[in-house]
Amino acid sequence: MPAERLLPTTEAEDLLALTREIARDELAPVAAEYEEHERFPREQFRLLGRSGLLGLPYPEEWGGSALPYEVYLQVLEELAAAWMTVGVGVSVHTMSCYALARHGTEEQRARFLPDMLGGDLLGAYALSESHAGSDAAALTTRARREGDDYLVNGAKAWITHGGQADFYTTMVRTSDDGARGISCLLVDAGTPGVEFTPPERKMGLTGSSTTQVLFSGARVPTDRLLGAEGQGFKIALSALNSGRLGIAACAVGLAQAALDEAVSYAKQRTQFGRTIIDFQGLGFLLADMAAAVESARATYLEAARRRDRGLPFVRQASIAKLVATDAAMKVTTDAVQVLGGAGYTRDFPVERYLREAKVPQIFEGTNQIQRVVIARQLREADVTG
Known part of the structure; x- marks a missing residue:
């Protein structure tokens, strides 16, 4: 077991104790079975949301816990020790909320963040493409402004929670000005024109769905732009x-x-x-x-x-x-x-x-x-x- 932790507050100690209890009783007993059958742990993510573990580093006004990253990461460690798919999933979800929490308008944050941080909505982070992995600035998924919408075409690759997430924090090209031509859109999974390939056949984390996300004329409202155009990268x-x-x-x-x-x-x-x-x-x-x-x-x-x-x-x-x-x-x-x-x-x-x-x-x-x-x-x- 890990060495005794020096946590900053009693609240943090109680939170870590709760996390260990959930990891021991709810995650570890089913991890091997879920991984063997490539079963996505959606109910477990909902449980973590109801337990307050999906919004730990974000402000309380939107349903988070406003805890230091030092504490949040120790929670992640405990979850991953019990079930790596869940630990990684919480990390990806937290990262998927980042653009909205840091760069969204007050109206956007009030509208979307409570359900995201409460576990009702699970997130994915759509940056990589088949030809733009390490060279993320080479992405080609394009969003063209058309009235009150962006018309999005292209494909994202290696997306954790692909086909399972409710929203995709998606980096798109809104101009040809290199990295400065990339913008960030918050895309609902149910948007017409958004489809998903079958999950990749992976050597590990088989309980976690990893797919391509395909955009074919998907209309995303302009009020889903996070930050300004060109800030996406x-x-x-x-x-x-x-x-x-x-x-x-x-x-x-x-x-x-x-x-x-x-x-x-x-x-x-x-x-x-x-x-x-x-x-x-x-x-x-x-x-x-x-x-x-x-x-x-x-x-x-x-x-x-x-x-x-x-x-x-x-x-x-x-x-x-x-x-x-x-x-x-x-x-x-x-x-x-x-x-x-x-x-x-x-x-x-x-x-x-x-x-x-x-x-x-x-x-x-x-x-x-x-x-x-x-x-x-x-x-x-x-x-x-």
């Missing part, structure tokens, strides 16, 4: 900075779950008359796994504290995402090794953890892109900041 990057912290926290939760399983097994499994945890070679492996988990946790928490204090955190967010997701990949791989042949079977959860650990190294910007961001930040900023 800046909005997208800003949302990703916070979203990377969410993925880092989820990766730590997954790694912690793998470590817990490996330690439990090593304490019970005997060879040559001793439990295998007593063999130095394996004990050192577990020690390295524990060091990786706690180091990654400290990294994301420090980045979150900078965000909470209003300090620059772009570099720290990329570092946290890079460190935590690489750690999760190694820790889950080593957990399978600790369990040996048993770890390679579906009788134990570590094989699923290993499959789930790969994609966090890819989404919210690949870890290669994180290195680009970090290097650019080192070049352009005071490295002590």
Whole structure:
């Protein structure tokens, strides 16, 4: 289990206790079954919404909890430790609300945010395209103004919650002026002209639906524009900075779950008359796994504290995402090794953890892109900041 947390308030301690209870009683018991049958956990997201866990970092006036990111991320870690699909889903939903919460008008926020943060509406974040992944500014989905509507045509790819979400925070091209020609629209799932491909067949997170989103003459009212025309790319990057912290926290939760399983097994499994945890070679492996988990946790928490204090955190967010997701990949791989042949079977959860650990190294910007961001930040900023 993770080390004792130092939370800023009693309210935060109670919230984390509630999260652990829900994770233990409602998420962990059904995770393997849902993943095996590729079943989307919509009811679980509704439960989290009713429990107040879908709007933690957003203001109370719209149904949020106005909690620090430091606390929100620890909630994500607990959810992901029980069920990675749900942890990632909450992170994606939170990121999908970001553009509206930060850049929407008062009227837009009052109209849409309460249902989003309360769990009645589940969100998706539609930025990537098949030819515009790491190079997001190359997106071509176009929105042309026509009276009181935008006429949207194009396709988005690799969209988490695709076909399941109620709204899509969608980046579209409103002019040909490169990154400055991108705008942000809040698109209802039921908009005529919006369709979804069958879910991708993935190696992990199989309970999470990932699809393409197709726009064929979809009419989106102009009052669904978030921010001004041309601000979309800046909005997208800003949302990703916070979203990377969410993925880092989820990766730590997954790694912690793998470590817990490996330690439990090593304490019970005997060879040559001793439990295998007593063999130095394996004990050192577990020690390295524990060091990786706690180091990654400290990294994301420090980045979150900078965000909470209003300090620059772009570099720290990329570092946290890079460190935590690489750690999760190694820790889950080593957990399978600790369990040996048993770890390679579906009788134990570590094989699923290993499959789930790969994609966090890819989404919210690949870890290669994180290195680009970090290097650019080192070049352009005071490295002590």
